[in-house]
Amino acid sequence: MEHLVHARAVALGHALDRSTQISYSSHLQSYLTFCKIHNFPIEPTADTLSFYTVFMCHHIKPDSVDSYLSGICNQLEHLYPNVRTIRKAPLVTRTLAGCKRLLNTPPCRKQPLALEHLARLLNHFPPSSHDNLLFRSILLSGFFALHRLGELTWPDKVELRSWRKVIKRASVSFYTGAYGYVLPTSKSDATFQSATIIIEEGENDSIQPLTTFKEYLRSRDHIFPFHSALWITTSGAVPTRAWFLAKLRTVFPTSSNIGGHSLRSGGATHFAIVGWPDDRIQALGRWSSDAFKIYIRKHPVVLQALLNNRVVQQL
Template identity: 30%
Template sequence: MISQFVASLHQNGSAPATITSKLSAISFLHKLLGISDPTQSFTIQKLLLAIRKHRVPDGRLPISPPILKSLIDSLQTLTNLQYDQQLFKTMYLFAFYAMTRISEITWDANSQHTLQLANLQLPPPTEIHAPIMVRFSSFKHSTPGCSASIAIRPQHGSIYCPVSNMFEYLSLRGNRAGCLFLRSDGSPVSKNCFARKLRCCVAHLGLDIHKITPHSFRIGAATHAAQHGVSDSQLRSLGRWSSSAYSIYIRP
């Protein structure tokens, strides 16, 4: 049964680290109950080794700046409410320029790292050239008490400016405490909601919905940064990577 479970995860595109994490949970429960741990069997360990050696290349495509703008433009056709148009426009821009994981901008029952309004530091309105500061108080692989901060700089005169659009969104959202990105009814934007909206936009543009996913913002941002001379150490810091895993995000 464990072998079939591992094979199913691999077939569905789960990364080796994700499979190992799920097996760790199964292993923990067996140990807690004082029963034999099937995940440590010779067969399972050899299966994991084979998966690590023959990992399927990540087929997800990067969202480039031109694709980002087209996705944003499509919202006018696909979204009726002004609030939702501004919400997803801001989320698309933020996901790209803050190089976020989907777990950082959306919420689900297992959320641990969702950004809150308090994580945003806005410049005074008079300082038009000042950036928005974003503090990630926790993120994937972060250690307790260790935070990371990045600056999102304005692009004056552009309708795709991440800073001016954040201000526009916040004027509609209000200053209520809680998750940074909220629906018009005050509920947090879920992972499924964000993924569905992106899928609609991608399909509207005639692009492959299986290759452009929420993670494509992060892939595109890393690729764009590398193409514009951002050093490896800077890129690793900006994307909050704990290892050299950032290198697989940089596409030709």
């Protein structure tokens, strides 16, 4: 029994990803601070949660308050088992709906990268050093495989890093005119079932993912033949998000509205423009069906490209 209790405690501790746990703890702290400021009891009620919703919506985006409430429910559920029922009470849900109508602002999304952006970056970072080869390879792999930047780099916060999420050198395979590797996990794969990523050589003479990847791999295997990770900087460390963005911003500063998510949205836009159906883009990007529909609906550039393609095919 003692062993079972211990094993169950370990399993419960890993029910959420580390980054989610930290976010939920932060959400709980904001709720506790709110209760302390206003002399409310900590035990959740419909009144307390609705007041908290109004208070937070005047400090952060109302859409974010929804996730804050979810985090509070997760953290307090073991103390107050009915907290999720209270969270769904009409007073709370209607208060949040009203705040979204009154206080929501238009979303500010990153501009998708285009082929001309890739060419500009490749010209700025010629294959003259190992770090340049690494950046070039991550750039093209992220674009043509619709990667989230977090799948190719480590988080900036040390406590969020996990070797289980690092792509391994041993997983690399080559095919006729393509290369691939195993992605250990993704945002939609919380149980580490993994996915095999295959990237074909591009049709653009100046943008060749396979050639770029082979150049990087030769440099990597020469310098770090025994390192397990696929992506390695000159210092021998897995590249971080900040490392990649620092290089990206030497060409496209923050004011250009191009960032880490530009890889994923840019790749989706590119494949929509060249004629891929949305279900194929969905499979390549490893989206769940509902998430992909929301992505298409909320990104007019991708939606317009898909619509234009379908019109051309019908003609």
